[in-house]
Amino acid sequence: MIEHRGETTLLVARDDLHATLLSLRDDHGFQQLVEIAGCDYPERPERFEVNYHLLSLTLNRRIRVKVSTDEATPLRSITDIWPVADWLEREVWDMYGVMFDGHPDHRRILTDYGFSGHPFRKDFPLTGYTELRWSEEQKRVVYEPVKLQQDFRTFDFESPWEGPAYNLPGDEKAEGDPA
Template identity: 55%
Template sequence: MKLTNNELHLNYHAFVDHVRKLAVADPARREDDATLYEFGKYIASVLPKYVQQYSVWKDELVIYTAPSGLSQVLEFLRDHTNAQFKQLSDTTGADYPTRPNRFEVIHNLISYQFNARIRVKTYADEAQPVPSAAPLFSAAIWGEREVYDMYGIFFTGHPDLRRILTDYGFEGHPLRKDFPIHGYTEVRYDEEKKRVVSEPIELAQAFRNWDYSSAWEQTGEGRDNAPKGFERLNKPTNSSSKAS
């Protein structure tokens, strides 16, 4: 039996409503911390080997995974019926020098189907590479180039990993906490030579105190089904207790 365009349109919306009813939690209800928490619990139950931690942070669900599970988590969030996070809006990094794995890599995803956002975090150090998200999201190409330029984090599988913001021959990575505030070289115009010259700077580096706050503490390597010390964060309270 051939359906008309109007019948197809009605059937599609009925299917979407049915899928949303099947979902453990609707991620579009961003104002409801308990709903976001339940959606994070659902993701962790489907991917227990890869999801190390999840939390609701500032009305947004955050998933924490090891580098070895990053591609699997991103692919699940992109393709699963109850997720549909098809758009990578941003890729960025952060530096926490006191941690064994000092760098965080953060991917921010958007689901237009559910009008929702999610944040996926993983970690790395100076020598440990992170799988590139470019094979799954082409928008990651420039974002990961910026993270590499600013932090020196390597991405395996990236099609064109090179600097994007700093000049040719730039030394160091400017957003690392241990990068000198004044840099390593000074670029100026030399009146005698009538050209731009680059000279090393000889200034003492002032003491810097790194003060930052984060909802995350690293938990395990993400290689086991139940990493040692696994604990869910920010478990929401019942609405009745909030009202009281």
């Protein structure tokens, strides 16, 4: 358990998550599940961290429960403890790709059903490769390749004004004046 600035955070092992959350609800008075939020840390062996935010109205307290997992190992669904977890777990799966074992309805919730990938992962391409839009002529959603004014995927990100070959406008005035 970590206490920082009046906030309590519990770090829980994956196998103890369900029992811990059930105990917090039944034995410690945390009646409401407020949010389930995912985080992506690609440099870690278990790259995903899932945060459960709970609220006790009777105690006027909040608590955060953190658990880590990887791409291959699902977390146990908590929809049997809090039914509201249904949509929250679907959102974490859709955005990060974290699976929830025992979830009653594992479908995408924020992206299109044909969408590939998970957009909140740090390794997801910033521009994507396809875009969808509503076509007034066809009266349906159409998919098209992304059209960019500048091809960011091959942009070299080198600053054009670094180095001796480039002078900023006005530099010629400063060359003769040491002040």
